[in-house]
Structures are given as structure tokens and as C-alpha cells.
Amino acid sequence: MEYKIYINGKIFNEDEAKISVLDRGVICGDSIYEVFRSYDGRRIFLLDEHLERLKTSALYLRFNLPNTLEYIKDELERCVQEAGFKKTYIRLIITRGIGDINLDFTDAKRPSMIIIMKEFHPFPDEYYRNGIDLKIVSIRRNPIDSFNPGAKSGNYLNSALAYNEAKTSGFHDALLLNHQNFCTESSTSNFFFVQGDTLYTPSLDMGILSGITRNFIIRLAHDTKIPVQEGAFTRQDLSNADECFISSTLKEIMPVKSIDHEKEFLEIPGIVTRKLQDTFRNTVKKYYEGR
């Protein structure tokens, strides 16, 4: 895997892209991040929406962004062009920077801005053709009043534990419940299911990331007259579902085949899922043609 990595204004090859071990990002995972995607190796999809969320994460963790959003946007676009990949995976990380080794947010003065880029490789085609298997794991999503999953940060082990629990049990990914036994999201994706003609997805107060792709899908559903209901759904609510999928910037809309090897979905992708996938694809196409 070949990476191009920008650190504070300069682009490095992957061997040279290093930061101080005294950076709070290393010491306590004190960083915020976004993952973007460029479908044509130049323009970044839903860039403004991602940057708005970066601001939310920064606010939650009382981060001083190193620069204006305008500057960050310009640097991101410049980097993607310079990297020159056909389709680009882009990860922007802003760490709190170097300070004394303690927990005081104000002791680290200068954040570091990192942009990791590589050629985007899609997930295996069969995941989209046959769907994936989700496991409802024993690990629960971080509660909002411990560490709000709505902030996209460098503290990602809650998700990692969930993912690896699912993986070592032979599943593709995890579905995490919160402490009230309601569905939240997958390890790095939002969660949707369909029943009848209606699209259901956990509401933000369940303790989830306000996914850019999640919000985009909700918008597409509105546009195509698919009723959407956000709310609190238990494991039992899934037993009557007709279709199910997870969503993320990298996965777009990925169908789920089964949950806990109990609930099985018959048609992959289901009618509503396919309709949303088609609309998604067309909207991306228009987005890039409209340039």
C-alpha cells in the first residue's frame, strides 16, 4: 500500500511521515479526524459536510483548530491533486500537539495537521452481492456521558474491541447496542433496516456518530419518497425487518445478510436498499459531472 502523507504543510513518503511521541495524539489518542473520499482523484465528496463535523468534534474536545476551515479545505484539495491517485482515500487527523505529559487541554499549544492519502480500493464485490454478517457483540457503545460517539476522535478502541470480537467469531463486523439495549451502529458504519416501505435507523441520542453518509442517505430517501424513521430500536425490532444495510464514506451502502446468524435477509440487496444504492450512485455521478 503506497501512501502520501502531508504533515503541517509538507508532503512526505510513508517512511518519512513521522510525528513526535510527545504529541498528545500519541500519548492519549488526543486527536480528531475525518475520512473523505474522492471519486475522481481531484474533488472531495461532501467536503463541506465533513468539515462541519470536524468542527463539532473539535468543539466537544475543546480543540483549537490549527487553521480556518477554509485553509484546511484548500490544503485538502491541494494535497489530493498533488498525490495524484485515481480515486483517493483521505484521512485528515488533527492532533492536540506537543505539551507536558498531562491531561490539561490548554498545555498543548500547537495542533498538528496530518493528511494521509492512498489509492482508494473498494471492499470486496461479494460483500455487496451477498451481504455481510453482523454480530451483536458483548461490547457496548460508549455512553454519551462517558465519551460521546458523536465526536470522531483518536480514541477508537471501543470500536476496535467490538470489531475484533465480531471478526474472531467469524462475522464481518459488529452491531453495538447501548446500555439501554437499543441498537446504535456498527464498528465504523451507521446502521439501517427496512420494514415494509419504511427506512429505520437509530437516532442520534442512541449514542452514534452523525455519519455524513448516514445523513446523505436520509436525504436521498426523502428525495425518493421513502419514509424514514429515526428512533430507538431493540434487537427484537430487527426480527421483522425485510432488509438491512450499513453505511459509511468508504462502504457507501453495504447490504447485511444476517444478524447473529439468526435473522437472515432473503433478498440481497433488498428493493429499498437497491433503490437507495442506485440513487446514491446517480447522485455521485451528477456531483462529478456537474463540476
Next chain:
Amino acid sequence: MEYKIYINGKIFNEDEAKISVLDRGVICGDSIYEVFRSYDGRRIFLLDEHLERLKTSALYLRFNLPNTLEYIKDELERCVQEAGFKKTYIRLIITRGIGDINLDFTDAKRPSMIIIMKEFHPFPDEYYRNGIDLKIVSIRRNPIDSFNPGAKSGNYLNSALAYNEAKTSGFHDALLLNHQNFCTESSTSNFFFVQGDTLYTPSLDMGILSGITRNFIIRLAHDTKIPVQEGAFTRQDLSNADECFISSTLKEIMPVKSIDHEKEFLEIPGIVTRKLQDTFRNTVKKYYEGR
């Protein structure tokens, strides 16, 4: 602050001590750590106990330690001697290492071992003379089934949020409750209180770190015939307490003056606290004389 920093076998000055931004430690705080202290700049206090806990953290996060505990121990001792500080602060960090950017623990093959050392500077004397003010913060300790606070990892923002909430409200540090409203610990310290002649401290199942200094204090209490009770204690249980302190490797036993500016402790340090502090000091002295 001058640091000496060991990375995978070599000691660097602080400007040169860098790791790849592709290291999982940077990407998602995927690391485990221990903080040690040498009182004489040579020998590390309670080293074996710390390394045992490192093993526990490694197990929880399915870490392959890069080397045997014996090797890690030798390297730590060698480093502390080479660094040559009079009294040494030592932070050992083991990151998962470089892998593809995903959550799969098995995709990162070679962990990195980092040892950060600096001259140990004690906390201000007045903290020990007058005690510190704790705030019961709104942030709750991570629940055991989301991310076990018993593992010492690079995901430390739950503590950082708690600390900064307390700090910006004019307190020295935080006291975190769990979701059952029981006391757990401070942001980077364990929590004790005294009532009558008995020492009370939250039990491990409250969701706390099994502090090396905590366990050492419990042992000292047994040795000096102070009854110890570990258990579940609410905010109300504190209202009848006579003394209170927090403990950590760096703080040893630090008296608490007030909790939420409501509960005030009259004598700082109280009788039992002082007795434990004296025994602590004498035991350290003997430990280093006995060498």
C-alpha cells in the same frame, strides 16, 4: 522539560523521537502504557507489579508484547541508568505498530516500544500541606463493558474530559462516578476515604484501574492494622467521611481538602492519611536502602 526517549532499542533526544503516523497508536490510540518512578535514578519502584499490569492490559487488548517481560524489564533498567536523571519519571508505551488503516488487531504485526524519561518533579508542596479540591464531574467513568478502565491504554480522553471539566471550574481534579452513581476514581488517581479508623476505597468492579499505588497502600494498611473496606460508595457515603485522599505512582498519597466545595475535610492530612504517608515513605526508604 528535557526528555530522553527510547524507541525500539535506541535512545533519542526529544526532537528526534518520532514514530510513523501510520502506527495504530497514532491512528486510534491503540497502545498500552505504564508510568513508573525511580526514586534514585537507577532502580524502578514496584517494577514487577507494573509489568504484571502491563500484561493484563495487553491481554485485554489482545496485544502481542514485542518482547518478554524480562527483556522489557532489562531495557527499562538500562534506559533509566543511561538517562542519568536524579529521580526519574518513566513512561513505557507499547503501540500496536504499523498496519493497514483498519480496526483489525491482527493486521499490525510489529509493536513499537517507547520509553519516555525525564527528571521527576514532584507536585506542588501545598497540595500535600493543604489538600486539593475535587469536583464530581458530569462525565462518567467508561463502563467496563464499553472500555474497561482496568486496562491502561492510549484511549485516555474519558479521563481528559473529566479533568478539564474539573479544572475549568476551578478544581484541582475530578472524581468520576459510574453509571450506577457509585464513586470510581479521579482522572489519573485512585480514590480513598477514611471514616473512623477504617479506610474505604471503590472496589475493582466499580470500573477503575487496579492502581499499583492503590494496591500498595492497601498492603501498607494491612501491615499497620488499619481496616480496609473495598466496595460501592455513593456521593452520600462521602458526607460522613473524616479524611480523603487520592493515590498514584506520581502523587503517592495526596490529601483531598474538599469535594464539590460542599464536603470539607478539617485536618489535612488526617491522622490515618498521615500514618499511611509515613509508612509509605519509610517503605520506599527501606526499598532503596535494601538495594
